[in-house]
Amino acid sequence: MNTVLLARTWEAQRAKLLAVALALGGWGFLMPVIYASYGAQFRSLMESGVIPRQLAEFGGGDIFSLPGAVSLGFIHPIAVALNCVFAIGFSTGSVAGERQRGTLEVLLARPISRRSLALTLYAAIVLFVAITTAAFLVGVFVASALWGVSAELGLSRLPLLWLNGVLLFAAFGAIGLAASVSFDRMTPVLAIALGFTIVSYFVDVLGSLWPDAKGLQPLSLFDYLKPSDVLSGTATPVDFAVLAGVAAAGVAFALVRFPARDLAAPS
Amino acid sequence: MSVIVTDGLTRRYGRSVLALDGLSVEVREGEIFGFLGPNGAGKSTTIRLLLGLLHPTMGRAEILGLDSERQSVAIRGRVGYLPGGIALYDSMSGEALLDYLVDLYRRPPVRRAELLERLELSAVDLRRPVRDYSRGMRQKVGIIQALQHDPDVAILDEPTEGLDPLMQRAFYDVLDDLRSNGRTIFFSSHVLSEVERVCDRVAIIRAGRLVALEDVGALLARRHRHVEIRVRGEAPRLDGVAGVSKLVTRDGLLTCELEGDVGPFLAAVQRSDVADLTIEPAHLEEAFLEFYQDDRPAGIVGTDVGAVRAG
Numbered sequence: 001m002n003t004v005l006l007a008r009t010w011e012a013q014r015a016k017l018l019a020v021a022l023a024l025g026g027w028g029f030l031m032p033v034i035y036a037s038y039g040a041q042f043r044s045l046m047e048s049g050v051i052p053r054q055l056a057e058f059g060g061g062d063i064f065s066l067p068g069a070v071s072l073g074f075i076h077p078i079a080v081a082l083n084c085v086f087a088i089g090f091s092t093g094s095v096a097g098e099r100q101r102g103t104l105e106v107l108l109a110r111p112i113s114r115r116s117l118a119l120t121l122y123a124a125i126v127l128f129v130a131i132t133t134a135a136f137l138v139g140v141f142v143a144s145a146l147w148g149v150s151a152e153l154g155l156s157r158l159p160l161l162w163l164n165g166v167l168l169f170a171a172f173g174a175i176g177l178a179a180s181v182s183f184d185r186m187t188p189v190l191a192i193a194l195g196f197t198i199v200s201y202f203v204d205v206l207g208s209l210w211p212d213a214k215g216l217q218p219l220s221l222f223d224y225l226k227p228s229d230v231l232s233g234t235a236t237p238v239d240f241a242v243l244a245g246v247a248a249a250g251v252a253f254a255l256v257r258f259p260a261r262d263l264a265a266p267s
Numbered sequence: 268m269s270v271i272v273t274d275g276l277t278r279r280y281g282r283s284v285l286a287l288d289g290l291s292v293e294v295r296e297g298e299i300f301g302f303l304g305p306n307g308a309g310k311s312t313t314i315r316l317l318l319g320l321l322h323p324t325m326g327r328a329e330i331l332g333l334d335s336e337r338q339s340v341a342i343r344g345r346v347g348y349l350p351g352g353i354a355l356y357d358s359m360s361g362e363a364l365l366d367y368l369v370d371l372y373r374r375p376p377v378r379r380a381e382l383l384e385r386l387e388l389s390a391v392d393l394r395r396p397v398r399d400y401s402r403g404m405r406q407k408v409g410i411i412q413a414l415q416h417d418p419d420v421a422i423l424d425e426p427t428e429g430l431d432p433l434m435q436r437a438f439y440d441v442l443d444d445l446r447s448n449g450r451t452i453f454f455s456s457h458v459l460s461e462v463e464r465v466c467d468r469v470a471i472i473r474a475g476r477l478v479a480l481e482d483v484g485a486l487l488a489r490r491h492r493h494v495e496i497r498v499r500g501e502a503p504r505l506d507g508v509a510g511v512s513k514l515v516t517r518d519g520l521l522t523c524e525l526e527g528d529v530g531p532f533l534a535a536v537q538r539s540d541v542a543d544l545t546i547e548p549a550h551l552e553e554a555f556l557e558f559y560q561d562d563r564p565a566g567i568v569g570t571d572v573g574a575v576r577a578g
Contacts (some may be wrong), residue, residue: 004371004373008367012358102354105320106350106354108318108320108343109318109347109413111344111371112340264315
């Protein structure tokens with residue numbers, strides 16, 4: 001790993017990182033507030049039968065508790081999109097973007113191996129998603145304390161929830177990096193990484209809302225993000241292991257593929 | 268000692284495109300080695316193979332005794348590289364960019380101050396973001412990033428692109444200094460006049476094949492110079508004089524082509540009453556164009572063929 005490159009990457013991304021972290025922190029802050037302020041109304045609305053019961057299954061099927069509300073916030077499209085700024089946006093551009101702009105040539109003229117470059121960029125991806133995921137949970141923690149509902153949350157389980165989230169977005173980041181080292185242009189890289197993420201999310205949502213599609217859920221990486229189970233203490237190590245395995249496979253692919261590639265002159 | 272060695276270096280793109288075909292050259296320590304060829308001749312492919320950015324289809328390359336494919340990281344630690352049409356990080360200031368790029372070498376920028384002064388880049392210029400730089404300023408930053416850490420070998424691809432004539436001259440002086448300090452420079456260009464001006468030896472490639480490798484001086488000496496002599500009285504007898512050809516005499520004006528040593532020609536001329544004498548210097552351009560004539564067989568030519576092993 002190259003510390004100079006890591007420091008430069010941090011410097012280049014820190015403003016964006018701050019913005020995303022603040023947004024996710026704010027989003028996380030909203031979850032306990034909404035739960036404390038409107039949870040009872042939601043429950044009565046849902047129980048009135050106006051809204052189909054199956055919709056309550058999204059996010060783990062426990063949306064009327066604080067852990068359920070936090071879970072819902074964690075896998076809500078807004079939170080996923082914000083986390084994907086780095087898991088997909090940064091990872092896909094990390095190599096292919098530099099290649100497309102022509103700056104990769106300047107970088108690889110230095111004594112850095114391609115493996116070291118890929119590993120450093122992946123370390124940056126993990127660092128960024130670790131911070132953005134933590135920002136969400138900090139928002140949850142602060143709001144829970146301010147609204148006096150922190151006892152319902154199980155604060156000791158937040159670090160495990162953080163790890164679950166980091167592993168999910170680190171897995172998407174690894175897939176983005178693997179695509180990024182494989183192409184010279186951003187278009188196919190974005191198509192692969194974004195397509196995989198969107199399809200994965202769609203399959204998970206479909207499985208949670210439509211019982212007949214439940215069997216498809218294990219094909220989605222989002223199925224292994226289990227905030228509700230983590231907060232209720234029923235999560236299994238298998239979910240964490242699957243996400244870690246996908247991340248490791250993506251990184252391994254990048255470490256093999258990138259050095260083997262020919263980097264012809266930019267056209 | 269040879270600093271850069273290629274041995275049968277070959278690179279194919281797919282099955283149909285042969286970008287480089289058995290290139291075998293040796294670049295000596297402390298010389299400026301010109302690498303000439305038009306666009307698409309294989310210059311950039313050669314450089315990318317030397318730096319390990321491309322993998323050879325056949326053959327091998329070495330820089331400073333290190334294998335370009337297996338030890339490219341070690342090579343890049345001792346080489347300064349200026350890519351053709353360099354792209355820079357536009358959001359950074361010139362100074363931050365140079366700091367970043369030299370930090371990646373983990374070597375101090377021992378030549379930066381001198382290069383900044385010679386290429387007339389001020390501290391104020393360096394504080395501006397690169398996106399505001401003109402093409403010439405970008406090229407200057409490109410040159411500085413390649414040389415600021417005082418590399419043993421510099422590989423420069425079209426280094427004077429975008430520089431005005433004054434800056435080109437300043438840059439040639441920088442190259443002269445590097446040569447005097449024993450640094451080796453691989454100078455890729457299609458600007459013949461600058462190769463003629465700065466290089467010790469030149470390799471010419473055409474369609475991926477080496478067609479000439481020679482001392483620049485020897486190459487020029489072998490070129491035909493155009494001669495015009497205006498004489499009073501009897502014209503000198505130049506038939507059969509070594510190096511003289513295409514002799515035409517009319518109304519006291521004698522024209523001919525002259526190749527090689529001028530001694531026999533001058534000896535023959537000095538016996539006549541010469542009113543005026545013009546010898547147009549040979550230019551590398553003529554040699555270059557000669558090598559690029561389409562009907563010319565792609566053999567290797569040069570006084571330095573001993574350093575060339577045909578691929």
